[in-house]
Amino acid sequence: MAPPSRIKKKVVFLGESGVGKTSIVLRYDGKGFDTSIRATLGASYLVSTIPIAATNIELQIWDTAGQERFRSMVPIYLRKTDVAILVYDITDIRSFDQLNTWVHFLRNAETNDAMKLVLIGNKTDLEMKRTVDQRKAIGYAAKIGASYHETSAASNTGIEEAFFELATQIVASYPMGRRKRSEEINSVTLNETKENSSKCC
Amino acid sequence: MSSGIATLLSIPASTSAPGEASHSDLQALKDQANMSMPQIELPEEEPIEESALDRLSHYPYQVFVLSEYGRPIYVSCGQEDQLCAFFALIGVFVNRVRHNGDMLNSISSKDLHAHFLFRKPLILCIVSKRRDQLRSQLEVLFNQILSTISRKQLETIYEKRGDNYDLRRLLGGTNKYMDGSLSSWHYDLAQISSAIRVLPMEAADRNALSTTLVNSITSANVEGMLFAVVLAHRQIVCLSRLKKHLLDHKDLSLIINLVSNTSTIADAAIWTPICLPFFNDSGFLHAYISSLWENSPAHLVLLSVDRNTLKDLHLIKEDFCAKIQSSPKILNSFEAAVTSPQSFSPSNIGTGSEMLWHFLYRNISSRQICLSASRPPFIGQEERVLLTRSASRVYDILRSVDGIRQIFVRNKKEVLYVKAEDRYELQCVLSPFCSPTMASILGDRLLKALKTYEGRYFITHVPSF
Numbered sequence: 250m251a252p253p254s255r256i257k258k259k260v261v262f263l264g265e266s267g268v269g270k271t272s273i274v275l276r277y278d279g280k281g282f283d284t285s286i287r288a289t290l291g292a293s294y295l296v297s298t299i300p301i302a303a304t305n306i307e308l309q310i311w312d313t314a315g316q317e318r319f320r321s322m323v324p325i326y327l328r329k330t331d332v333a334i335l336v337y338d339i340t341d342i343r344s345f346d347q348l349n350t351w352v353h354f355l356r357n358a359e360t361n362d363a364m365k366l367v368l369i370g371n372k373t374d375l376e377m378k379r380t381v382d383q384r385k386a387i388g389y390a391a392k393i394g395a396s397y398h399e400t401s402a403a404s405n406t407g408i409e410e411a412f413f414e415l416a417t418q419i420v421a422s423y424p425m426g427r428r429k430r431s432e433e434i435n436s437v438t439l440n441e442t443k444e445n446s447s448k449c450c
Numbered sequence: 451m452s453s454g455i456a457t458l459l460s461i462p463a464s465t466s467a468p469g470e471a472s473h474s475d476l477q478a479l480k481d482q483a484n485m486s487m488p489q490i491e492l493p494e495e496e497p498i499e500e501s502a503l504d505r506l507s508h509y510p511y512q513v514f515v516l517s518e519y520g521r522p523i524y525v526s527c528g529q530e531d532q533l534c535a536f537f538a539l540i541g542v543f544v545n546r547v548r549h550n551g552d553m554l555n556s557i558s559s560k561d562l563h564a565h566f567l568f569r570k571p572l573i574l575c576i577v578s579k580r581r582d583q584l585r586s587q588l589e590v591l592f593n594q595i596l597s598t599i600s601r602k603q604l605e606t607i608y609e610k611r612g613d614n615y616d617l618r619r620l621l622g623g624t625n626k627y628m629d630g631s632l633s634s635w636h637y638d639l640a641q642i643s644s645a646i647r648v649l650p651m652e653a654a655d656r657n658a659l660s661t662t663l664v665n666s667i668t669s670a671n672v673e674g675m676l677f678a679v680v681l682a683h684r685q686i687v688c689l690s691r692l693k694k695h696l697l698d699h700k701d702l703s704l705i706i707n708l709v710s711n712t713s714t715i716a717d718a719a720i721w722t723p724i725c726l727p728f729f730n731d732s733g734f735l736h737a738y739i740s741s742l743w744e745n746s747p748a749h750l751v752l753l754s755v756d757r758n759t760l761k762d763l764h765l766i767k768e769d770f771c772a773k774i775q776s777s778p779k780i781l782n783s784f785e786a787a788v789t790s791p792q793s794f795s796p797s798n799i800g801t802g803s804e805m806l807w808h809f810l811y812r813n814i815s816s817r818q819i820c821l822s823a824s825r826p827p828f829i830g831q832e833e834r835v836l837l838t839r840s841a842s843r844v845y846d847i848l849r850s851v852d853g854i855r856q857i858f859v860r861n862k863k864e865v866l867y868v869k870a871e872d873r874y875e876l877q878c879v880l881s882p883f884c885s886p887t888m889a890s891i892l893g894d895r896l897l898k899a900l901k902t903y904e905g906r907y908f909i910t911h912v913p914s915f
Contacts, residue, residue, distance in 0.1 A: 266622060288623025290712050291722025291737075294760070312718070316622040318598065322723060325757050 257307045258419055259361075261326055263351045264336035265344040266315030269371040272402035273336065274312045277412055282403050289314040292326050299416045306416050327358035332365045332415060335395065337386075339370040340378040345386065352393055365418060366395035369411060374401040502532040511578035513591065513632055514540055518571045519613040524625065526632055540575045544568055556584070567592065571608050582842040583642065587635050590703075593727055594631040597704045598624050600725040602732035630711035635842070636835065638684060639810055642842045645817040646699050646706070649685040650792050653905025655783035660688035660913050662780060666770040667915045672763065674756030675915075676735065682748040682788045684710050686909065693914045698728035699817035709739060709749050719767070721760045726753075738763040742771060748788045793823035794907055799895040806892050807864065808879040810841055811900055813908065815873065820900060820907040827863075828879070837879065844868055844877050858886045869893050 262270040271289050276282055278297060292313040299306045313319065313326050327333070333355055337344040348368075355366070368390040370381065383399070390397035396414065400407035506512050506527065514533075515524040520541030522530040530537065544566055547554040557564045558581070565584035567574040572595070574588040596604070599620050608615055640647040651659075663678055667690065677697050680687040684706050691697060704726065712720065719740035726735055738752040738760060750770065752763045774781050796806040808828050811820045828837055848854055848870055857868035865880040867889035876897065880889055904910060 285713075287626050287713065290623075290708075290720055293718040293720045294764070295718035314623065314722075318620045318622070319723070322757065325760075326721075328758075 253423070254303060255305050255307060256419060256423075257309065258331040259309045259311065259329055260332040260334060260415075261311040261313060261330045262334045262336060263313055263323070263354070264315055265338075265341075265347050268315065268336045268338040268341070268344045269402050270315070270336050271312050273369065273371060273400060273408055274310060276402045276405055276408050282405065288316065291319060291322065299412070301416055301420050304420055306419055308416075323354050324358050327354065327360055330358070330360040330364055332367065332419075333360065334367045334369060336369045336371055337381065338372050339381045339383075339386075339399065340372055340375045342380045345370075345381045345389075348389065348393075363422070365415070366393060367411065367415060368393070368395040368397050370397075370399045372401060372403070373399050373406060374404040502529070503536060506533075506577075511576060511580070511632075513587070514573075514575045514577075515591070515595070515628075516541055516573050516575075517608065517613075517615075517617060518545065518568070518573055519608075521614065521616060523572070523617045523621065524628055526629065528625075540566070541573060544573050544575075571604065580839070582839070582846050583635065586644065587632065590641070590700075591628060591631050593700060593704060594628055594707065595621070595624075596727040596731060597708070597725050598627070600732055600734060601727065626711050627707060630707050634707065635838075637838060639821060639838060639841055640684065640706075640819055641703065642838060642845060643810065643812050643819050644699070644845075645812055645819045646702050647685040647821070648818050648907060648909050649682055649687045649787055650794070650907055651687065651787040652783065653910075655780070655787070656688055656905075656909070657911075658777075658780050659774075659784055660690055662773050662777075663688060663770055664690050664913050664915050666766050666773060670762060670766045670769065672754065672756075672759055672766065674754045674759055675752065675763070675766075676755060677751075677753040678766075679705060679751040679753075680742070680748060681706060681709060681751065682746075683791065685791070687748065687784075687787070689909060689912045691912055691914050695729075698726075701726035701728045705737070705751055708737075709751065712739070719764060723757070724753075736760075738767070740764075740767050742767075742774070746788070748784070794820055794900070794903070795823050796825070796896075798899045798903065799892065802888065802892050802895070805881040805884045805888065806878060806896065807881065808837060809896060810877045811896075812875045813873065814875065816908065816910075818908050840866060840879070841877060848875060856890070858889060865889060867893060 262274060264270055266288060271286050271293075272282060274293075274295070275286070278295065289312055292311050295310050295312075297308045297310055299308065311326055311330075313323065335348055335351055337348055339345075355364075368386065370383070370386050387397050396418075398407055398411040398414075400411060402408065509527060511526070513524075513526040514522075514530075514537060516522050516537045518541070520538045522534055522537040524530060525533060525537075543557075544554050548568065553568065554566050556566065561579060562577065563579075563581045563584060564575060564577045565588060567585065567588040569592050572592070574592055576584050576588055578584060599607070599617075603620075607617070607620070634641040659680070663680065667675060667678060676692050676695055678690045679697075679702070680689075686702070689697065704724075708724065719738060722737055722739070723734040724737045725731065725733065729735070735753045735755055736757045736759065738750075738754070740750055742748045742750055750767055752766060754763060774784060794809075796803040796809070799806065806822070807825065809822045813819070824834070828834055844857070844866075847857070848868070854868075855870055857866065859866040860882065862882065864882055865884045867878045867880060867884075867886075869876045869890075874897075876893055878889065878893060878896070880892065884892070900907065
C-alpha cells in the first residue's frame, strides 16, 4: 500500500495584521512580491497542488486577516485544520508577543487531531531591524510543538523550503514507504517549486 | 489653532508647491494669530499641525471622521494623528450646537463649503471647494463604516470600552474602502445618481445566465443563502435572491465598493462578514467573493446568514462556473459582454443623433441608470470629470427645487437638457447648436429607443430561489 494518489490538507495562516501572511501566500503561489498589498478582507481561500512523486498534495490554503474585528471568525476559519502556520514579523516584537493569543485560539478550536503547527518569522530581509531574537523564537516554537522557519517574502527566501518540509512531513505521515518516498520527493518537487516561484514582478 | 482654521477656510490664490510655500505662509499666519490673540503662546508641536493643515488647503476636498468625543478616526488624506487639534475643533463645533438643542449642518464661505453629519456616536465632516452632494457623500461614507461595524456594535462599543476608545482598532484595514467610497463621487455616475449600473447584455443572454445561477443555487440548497450577485466593472450583470427578500440599491453599491477595492489573489475566494445596513443594520451577513475565471473582471458574490457555509457556497460557484463553461452560447455572450461592453450608442435614435453627445437616464423606481457610450468630445479623463460634475449639480438641483420638469441651458461649448418625470430623469449633453425644440424631440426619441432596448440595458426581473 502506497500513500494515496491525492491528499487534501487544510492549511491556515494566522498572525497579527501586517506580518506578511498574504505576501508569503502570494510568493508561494508564484505571484511574486507586491509592496502595494493591502489588508486582507476576512479570509481568502485558495487551492494549490504540490505533486510529490505519485502523490498530489492538495493544499487548501486559508489566508486570514489579522485585524481585531475578524477575531470572532477565527474559530470558523480553523475548523478541521490540518496545518496551522503562525506568522510573526521579526522586526515587530508585538507580533511575536501576540503569538500566545493565536495559540490560544488554536487550542480551543475544532482542529483535526493530528494538526501540524509551523511557526514562521517573516521579513528576514530587514535583518538589521530585527527585534525578536532567533533563539528565543526557536525556543518558543519547541514549546508549542511547532517547526520553525525564517522567511522573507520580499527577497523570496525560506518560503519554498518551509512548504517543502511541510509537504514532506505530510507524505511521511502516511505509513507506507516512508523513507524511499521522501527521497523521491527531493528530486521531483524541488524542480517543480523552483519553476513556480521564480517569476517575480 | 485659530491660524489653522484660517489656513483651511481660505484657499491661497497661488497654489505653489507645499514645501516652498509653507515657510513664508506659516510666518504670515503666525503673525495673524499673534495679532488677534497675543496672549496665547503657540505650543511646541504646533508647527507639525500647521504644516499638516497647510497641506490640507491644497486638496479639492477633505473628509474627517471622528468620535463624538473628538477622537480622530479617519481623514481622507491620511495621517489623522497630525490633525488632532483640528478634529477636536470639528467636535467642538458640532457638540456646541447640539448642546443648544440644534444641529450644525453646514458652514459656507465664498469658495469653501463644510458639511457636518452627526450619526451618534460619530461625527462626519467634509470640507470641499465644490458644494454638490456633500451630505450624500457623508451619508454613503457612514454606510460604508456600518458595513464594517454594524450599527448595533457602533452604538455599544463606546459604552463597553469607554469614551476614549480608538475606533481605528475595529476599522483596521478599511481605509481603502472609505477612500474608494469617497473617490467614486468623482468618476462614477451611478454613485452620483444614487443608483446602480447594469452591464449591457442581450435580455435572453442575461436570462440564461441568471437561470443558470438560480439552478446552481437551488440544486445546492444551502440553508441561509440570501442573495447572489454577478458583477463586472462596477456594473451588475445579474442578480438573484431568496423569495421575499430584496437587496437595496444602497447595499448593492456597498458590495460594488467592496469588490472593486479588494485585490484578490487570482483564483482565491474571499469569505468575510459584512453588514448591509439597509437589509439589517444590527447584524452581519457573510459574503463569499470570487472571480469567475482567472484574471476575470467578473465576480460572483454570494451572501449567506450562516458563517459556516463557505464550503457550500464555494461548491455553488464551482457548479455555476462548470455550467457556464459547458455551454458555449452562455460563455461566449457572457465573455463578450464583460470584455467589450456595448453601451447604448446615440445612433440608435436615428436622425439627429450626431447632436446628442452624452446622456444619463435614471429609472426612479428600479434605481438603475443607463449611460451612453463615450464619444467625442467626452473621451479624456478631464472631459469625463466635467460630465460627472454636471450630473452631480443637476442631481442636487432636481432635489432642492420642487417641481422642475425640464431644464435647458445653453453654454458656450454645449447644451444641457434635463427632463424629469415621476418615473425617470434624463440628462442630455448636446451640441451647442441644438435648439430647445430639437433637444426635446431628441430626448423623446431617446426615451422611445431606451424602451425598445430596455432588456439590454436594464434588469427588469430578478429571479428568486
